[in-house]
Amino acid sequence: FKFQFKNVEYSSGRNKTFLCYLVDVxxxxxxxxxxxxxxxxxxxxxEHISGHAEEAFFHQVLPEYDPQRxxxxxxxxxxxxxxxxxxxxxxxxxxxxxxxLKLMAARLFMWEEPEVQDGLRRLSVxxxxxxVMKPTDFQYTxxxxxxxxxxxxxxxxxxxxxxxxxxxxxSNILQ
Numbered sequence: 766f767k768f769q770f771k772n773v774e775y776s777s778g779r780n781k782t783f784l785c786y787l788v789d790v791x792x793x794x795x796x797x798x799x800x801x802x803x804x805x806x807x808x809x810x811x812e813h814i815s816g817h818a819e820e821a822f823f824h825q826v827l828p829e830y831d832p833q834r835x836x837x838x839x840x841x842x843x844x845x846x847x848x849x850x851x852x853x854x855x856x857x858x859x860x861x862x863x864x865x866l867k868l869m870a871a872r873l874f875m876w877e878e879p880e881v882q883d884g885l886r887r888l889s890v891x892x893x894x895x896x897v898m899k900p901t902d903f904q905y906t907x908x909x910x911x912x913x914x915x916x917x918x919x920x921x922x923x924x925x926x927x928x929x930x931x932x933x934x935x936s937n938i939l940q
Contacts, residue, residue: 783843784809784818785910786826791835808910818842819850823857836864841898841906845870845935851884855891867894869902873931873938882938889939897931900924 788805805826811818819842827836845868846854858866868888875881889895898906900920907918 781843782811782818784811784822785841785906786822787839788827789837791837792833806909817847817850819846820853830861830864832861832863834863836861838864838866840866840868841871841902841910842868843871844874845872845876845881845885845895846888847874848878848880848884851881851888854893855884855887858888858891858893865892865894867896869896869898870931871898871903872927873897873934876931876934876938885935885938895935895939897928897935899928 785808786806790803790805807826809818809821809825811821819840822840827838830836845851854866858864873881873885885895903920903924904918907913911918
């Protein structure tokens, strides 16, 4: 977690994606789903799956879609999606109109590349709420998804400055 989620500007050596997720499934008229424990929680990393974590999520966690239900999906990811994953996610959101995806990224993947920027814009147009993880989001992610093994979360020195850097880049991309 501490290495992969660190929101550094240049992510040398950070070549996999960690995806922590929460999924709330609601029934017709906004009621809770019939199944007990209708909130799914977990994480994936693309090192242990075939393909990218974003696409694998829809094969392993939410392979079935019921248009009578509403899905509120929240992702905390170590890096924003690549261009290909952003395009696939935008298509999935168009095919699943009762699904809402909120994606919070620790850092932006290859944000200077035009095709990545286009992918993030298409994802936003498809209804995904994109934002950069705030310092408080790192604490929440640590508390919710990490098994700390007697370690505590300690924010790194430039966490706020790096957040502001990436927040400005994402804002400019989505304009």
